[in-house]
Amino acid sequence: MADEATTVAQLIARSNALGADPRNTNYAGGNTSAKGTAIDPVTSEEVELLWVKGSGGDLGTLTPAGLAVLRLDRLRSLVEVYPGVEREDEMVAAFDFCLHGRGGAAPSIDTAMHGLVAQPHVDHLHPDSGIALATAADGERLTAECFGDRVVWVPWRRPGFQLGLDIAAIAAQNPQAIGCILGGHGVTAWGATSEESASHSLEIIRTAEQFIAERGRPEPFGPPLAGYAPLPETDRRARAAALAPLIRGLASTDRRQIGHFSDAEVVLDFLQATDHPRLAALGTSCPDHFLRTKVKPLVLDLPPTAPIEDVTARLRELHAAYRADYAAYYDKYASADSPAMRGADPAIVLVPGVGMFSFGKDAQTARVAGEFYVNAINVMRGAQALSVYAPIDESEKFRIEYWALEEAKLARMPKAKALATRVALVTGAGSGIGKAIAHRLAAEGACVVIADLNAGNAAAVAAEIGNSDVAVAVTVDVSSEEQIALAFAQASLAFGGVDLVVNNAGLSISKPLTETTLRDWDLQHDVMARGSFLVSREAAKLMRAQGFGGDIVYISSKNSIFAGPNNVAYGAAKADQAHQVRLLAAELGADGIRVNGVNPDGVVRGSGIFASGWGAERAAVYGVPEEELGAFYAQRTLLKKEVLPEHIADAVFALTGGELALTTGLHVPVDAGVAAAFLR
Known part of the structure; x- marks a missing residue:
């Protein structure tokens, strides 16, 4: 028998290989194991161990740290004390007494x-x-036709100790078998070696694929439904962006969610088929699926060309009906010791001709929920091609969805960060203050849209922060109405909407009044005054559609209050921004949208503005070397400290992180103390 290190290495390699192919298993779905021996450090004797993927891990990315390690003798001894199916949940706690080391x-x-x-x-x-x-x-008959006696059928049973006993007995009674089909659930395979187990798993999967391809009937979802063909790509994505904030708002009635949109061909094909309403209503079957997608999706029952006003009204009606239906489902099956209802909103919303909106506590969860529903569509297609799709009963789904063990798993999840479920769009985020703000908001749990005129800088900052589940880059000239609308549309497709906007994009040209050209004036006002107005206007439209308020933060300047030399265009534009804060706070408060500002001064280090010539110009005004400008600014402050981009980011988080929830219309100075710029 292989030594411990070899056994674990082989198990990890097998798990990663199987988990890397979505045809084999879904994200975080399934588990693998290996048995072997190791030396007990207490007795110095050899003991038999089981290494098995632990709770919540993913096969494709599994590492040794994700394995549970148990003593086989103790685990198998549990058979003698097993109290039966009515109390089998107790056995999970018993596993802890079988752990090795x-x-x-x-x-x-x-x-x-x-x-x-x-x-x-x-x-x-x-x-x-x-x-x-x-x-x-008729899955049992089909399994026999597909595999003969090489793969056996195991009737549906909720995962647990009894299912383990059932499979062990069937494997012992069928020495010729390489695995089994678990009714309503999935497959299990085994082997004498790691390579053989993987080979048997792949044999079952590929044989079933071939069986469905050869034996399945065409159009398993029925013929196309007249008028339900997918919209052209540009049109459907525009409609998806328009609907996303509304749908996200509905799906966030109980608690705020992050959204994800997919117009994958498999989804669009399903939604144009005649049987899609009936099949969607049956819900998903595999526990891994419906724990993420809920028992069934919300399906819009209007064609893709229906007027947007009709679609909006109908989605509201269907959402109310969905919530009532889910509450009835809970009331029907809940017992006195069931966990409280976790929320009645859909996790999946299907819009024919447009695509699928999926939701979760973060972008990865939302995306994965959508991937699981694609799995469910594929399952329905295969079952319908061979026979009739017949998922497990709703009562069984409820037993798993509101399982005490599932509740315990949720309770182990780490506490959410302050900005979890928030989507932030930061303009001018490709460098300097905007970059620091984007990093800080992401670190506090927000999904971040990096908006910048420089596409390369925006992409680089997004990559620094993380993958597309955390940050996406958009290229936008904030003086362009069309580009701003497109940026918000991209944010809606990526994350479902926007909750927090930071008007940070800016530039500065330092010149005396008589040398300031009309172009200098217009450029600075276009980017800062006009740009902030356009961004805030688009943000307000989207936030109102979502229906749960939001934050707009302006990065203004000490110069919006303090009158300094040689910056009339910049100072006037910043004063315009500062008053926009007050005006919009007054106008948008009824919508729950808070508008605040931050007034920095002299942020030299890392600043795109200072690096582009403003630093040299201001240094010349004050008669200091440019490399000493930051220190010069620091010495003129009350605190004698240099202001850095991270300090501005701290202020933005302070305004949006929840501790100042009743503050709006405020300007926060972050200038290390400039008495002339005190708010009056």
Whole structure:
């Protein structure tokens, strides 16, 4: 038998290979295991161990730290004290007493399946092809036709200790079998070696795919529905962007959510088929699917060309009906000890001809929910191609959705950061103050849209912050009405909407009055006064559509108050911004939209404005070397400190992070103390 290091290395390699292909299993779905021996550090004797993917991990990215490690003798001894299916949830707590050493990751509910099956290596996966057989009305017969006696059928049973006993017994009774189809759920395969287990898993998955391709009937979802063909790409994405804030607002009735949009071909094909309303109403079947997508989606029942006003009104009606239906589902199956209802809003909203909107506590969760519904569509297609799609009963779905063990898993999640579920759009975020603000908001949990005239800078900052689940870059000239509208549309497609806008884009040209040209004046007013107005106007429209308020922050300047030499165009534009704060705070307060400002002074280090010539010009005005300008500004302050971009970012977070929730119309000086710029 291989040593511990080899066993673990082989298990990780197998898991990563299987998890890397979405045909094999979905994100964070399924688990793998290996049995082997190691030396007990207490007794110095060899003991049999089980290494199994722990709760909440993902096969494609699994590392040794994500494995739970258990003593096989103790795990198998649990068979003697198993109290039966009515109390089997108690067995998960018992797994903790089987851990070896520190035990690694928390054991999952499927641990019994892996430990009780005698074979050394076990894979439990959720391939679309396998679940299609598992959810077909005559899945047992189809499994026999597809595999003969090489793969056996296991009737639906909720994951747990008893399912592990069932599979272990079937594997023992069928020594010729390489695995099984779990009714309504997925597949499990096993092997004498890691390579054999992976080979058996892939054999089951590919054989089922081929069986469906060869035996399946055309148009499993029915013929196309007249008038429901997908809109052209430009039109459907424009409509998706227009609808996204409204849909996000509806899906956030109980708690704010981040959104994700997909117009994948598989979704559009499903939504133009005659049977899509009936099939969608049946809901998903595999527990991994409906835990993320809810038992069923909200489906718009209007054609793609319906007037947007009709679509908006109908979505509101359908949302109210969905919430009532979900509450009835909860009331029907909940018992006295069921967890409280977690929320009645849909996680998936389907709009024919346009695409799918999915929602979650963060962008990754929202995106993955959509991916799981694509899995569900593929499952329905396979089941309908061979037979009739027949998911598990709603009562069983409820038992899993409101399982005490699922509640315990949710309770282990880390506390959300202050800006979690918030989407921020920061202009001028490709450098300097804007870049620092974007980094800070992302660090506090926000999804961030990096808006900048310089596409390369915007992309670089987005990449620094993280992947597209955290930050996206948009190229925008803030003086362009069309480009601003497009930037907000891109934000809506990426994250569902926008909650927090920072008007930071700016530039400065330092000249005496008589040398200031009309172009100098117009350029600075176009970017700062006009740009802030246009951005705020678009933000207000979108925030009103969402219906849960928002924040608009202006990065103004000490110069909006303080009259200094040689900056009439810049100072006037900043004064315009400063008064926009007051005007919009007064106008938008009824919508729950707070508008505040930050007044920096002399942010030299990292500043795009200062690096582009403003620094040299101001240094000349004050008669100091340009490299000493930051120190010069610091010495003229009360605190004798240099103001950095990070200090401005701190102020933005202070205004938006929740501690100043009843503050609007305020300007916060971040200037290290300039008495002449005190607010009066």
